[in-house]
Amino acid sequence: MAGFNFKDECANVVLTEGKNDCHVILALCRRHDIPETFGFYACGSDDKVLKRLSALIAGSEPVNTIGVILDSDNPNLKARWRSLKQRLLKEGYRLPERPKSNGTIVSISGKPTVGIWLMPDNNMDGMLEDFCLDLVDENLIAFSSECVREAERRQMATFIDSHRFKAVIHTFLAWQNEPGMPLGQAITARALDGDKPLAKEFSAFLKRLF
Amino acid sequence: MISEFKIKNFRLFEDIEIRRLSRVNLIAGKNSAGKSALLEAFLLYFSGMSTDVLMELLNLRQEDWESVQNKYSSGFAASGARHLFKDHRMPELSEDGFKLSSGDNGIHIKTAAYVREESEKGLKRRPLDADELDHYDSDFLDKYLIMDDGAAARILFSLDNSVKDIRRRIFSMPKTTTMPCQFVSTHGISDKTASSLWDGISLTDIEKEVIKGIKLIEPDVTGIAFVEANRSARSEGRIPLVKIANINEPVPLKSLGDGMTRIFQIILSLVCAKDGVLMVDEFENGLHWSIQKDVWNIVFKLSKRLNVQVFCSTHSRDSVHRFQEVWNSHKKFGSFIRIDRHNGNSSVKEYDLELLSDSMETDVEVR
Numbered sequence: 001m002a003g004f005n006f007k008d009e010c011a012n013v014v015l016t017e018g019k020n021d022c023h024v025i026l027a028l029c030r031r032h033d034i035p036e037t038f039g040f041y042a043c044g045s046d047d048k049v050l051k052r053l054s055a056l057i058a059g060s061e062p063v064n065t066i067g068v069i070l071d072s073d074n075p076n077l078k079a080r081w082r083s084l085k086q087r088l089l090k091e092g093y094r095l096p097e098r099p100k101s102n103g104t105i106v107s108i109s110g111k112p113t114v115g116i117w118l119m120p121d122n123n124m125d126g127m128l129e130d131f132c133l134d135l136v137d138e139n140l141i142a143f144s145s146e147c148v149r150e151a152e153r154r155q156m157a158t159f160i161d162s163h164r165f166k167a168v169i170h171t172f173l174a175w176q177n178e179p180g181m182p183l184g185q186a187i188t189a190r191a192l193d194g195d196k197p198l199a200k201e202f203s204a205f206l207k208r209l210f
Numbered sequence: 211m212i213s214e215f216k217i218k219n220f221r222l223f224e225d226i227e228i229r230r231l232s233r234v235n236l237i238a239g240k241n242s243a244g245k246s247a248l249l250e251a252f253l254l255y256f257s258g259m260s261t262d263v264l265m266e267l268l269n270l271r272q273e274d275w276e277s278v279q280n281k282y283s284s285g286f287a288a289s290g291a292r293h294l295f296k297d298h299r300m301p302e303l304s305e306d307g308f309k310l311s312s313g314d315n316g317i318h319i320k321t322a323a324y325v326r327e328e329s330e331k332g333l334k335r336r337p338l339d340a341d342e343l344d345h346y347d348s349d350f351l352d353k354y355l356i357m358d359d360g361a362a363a364r365i366l367f368s369l370d371n372s373v374k375d376i377r378r379r380i381f382s383m384p385k386t387t388t389m390p391c392q393f394v395s396t397h398g399i400s401d402k403t404a405s406s407l408w409d410g411i412s413l414t415d416i417e418k419e420v421i422k423g424i425k426l427i428e429p430d431v432t433g434i435a436f437v438e439a440n441r442s443a444r445s446e447g448r449i450p451l452v453k454i455a456n457i458n459e460p461v462p463l464k465s466l467g468d469g470m471t472r473i474f475q476i477i478l479s480l481v482c483a484k485d486g487v488l489m490v491d492e493f494e495n496g497l498h499w500s501i502q503k504d505v506w507n508i509v510f511k512l513s514k515r516l517n518v519q520v521f522c523s524t525h526s527r528d529s530v531h532r533f534q535e536v537w538n539s540h541k542k543f544g545s546f547i548r549i550d551r552h553n554g555n556s557s558v559k560e561y562d563l564e565l566l567s568d569s570m571e572t573d574v575e576v577r
Contacts, residue, residue, distance in 0.1 A: 055574035058565055
């Protein structure tokens, strides 16, 4: 699969913030034999995912299904859900009060079906990296967290607070074979376990959606 | 100015409604979606079904064509105006025709039968009710196309008239248009129309606005005049010439390119539509994308100043994008809609400024 921008030809599309999300989703699809009946579009930012979502629903090219994968940050899940709700309401969709824990899917007649997954689990604030943390055994994560804390204690760490889990997951990946794999590749190489419950839940969401 | 519009049974539209019209309105849609038909509906509505507007529209689509067969069997009904009705079929006497309306105002165009009856004042035409129709032999009735605006019905023309009869009548009739309606088709307006519009504004302050417009392309233009095209031969009418600084002889406007002519015709039509409406079919024709923003700017500013409601169609993404940029600085004065056609049904998608901006920014197709 070349880049992650399929502009015209896809009647089914998954919108993500960045390319990392696409790689993770693609690796999970392969792990769980989800047929690739959809294209990916890495929008570049959360804001652009929202804008593109509205534009695709309103647009003149036929779209069947739109999957929306967003982080629950900037600032949190509650605010993210509110902005999605407002946007979709303008196009006639009614979202439930809170996101469904196994992913929210809404459809209205004559318009694309929209499926929403808020990283990590439709419940907590967080992002893609928090989702990936759930694909690692707890004791391994505990040790990676210790390493990160130690780096902070020695004032060697410069990351911002909301990126703590990002630092932890990449610390963990630093001593896997191969060291420093990107997230998607780490799933394929089984350094991240695609069979953990959260990964299965996400894959089931994609299967229901497409 | 209207803010909403409903069409029933007109051309390809069975029933559509637009709820979000503004000062300057841009209409997109695929080929044959009905963009031109929508502009035509506006034009007929605003002109109060003026016969000359009607004939011009039919002429543009070559629907005033009379086949040999039709010529002898029936009049105008068979050859021309039927195309305005859904499925190209003239409604029966008791049937609804097409309806164009905005809020409480509307017109209903249908067929009606009249009988001539003796009265104290001589022979008088009286319209027949639906239940009276059975009592008359339809061959002996006078059938007309009429316009009912809710208050009164007005005869537009007899269905037995030929196109020629109607053309002849237009010349002898006073203009019936209720407000200034200017229409710039995909090919623009004729030199004859342009010269008569120019006569109306020549040497007024508004003339400067037109010159300002064509300066977008040729900054050295200092003036415009219409002159006889060929003084020795049979008159072909007057053509526009422009004076350019540092060039002694005036040059024909059309020699300066399509963009120049297009801007001239759009702005001339706009300033001549004061307190009325302007329609432009395929706004972008001949205009390079780099000047479209400036042209939209002029259209927004002048339409506000002169109280003109503007309706344009477009195929061009550049044109939509430039329109959106200018709309952004005149937030309450624009609207963008797309006409969609699925399985023979038309629908309207209305964009607000935010949605159009998002679509432009994320490069999603709006046309």
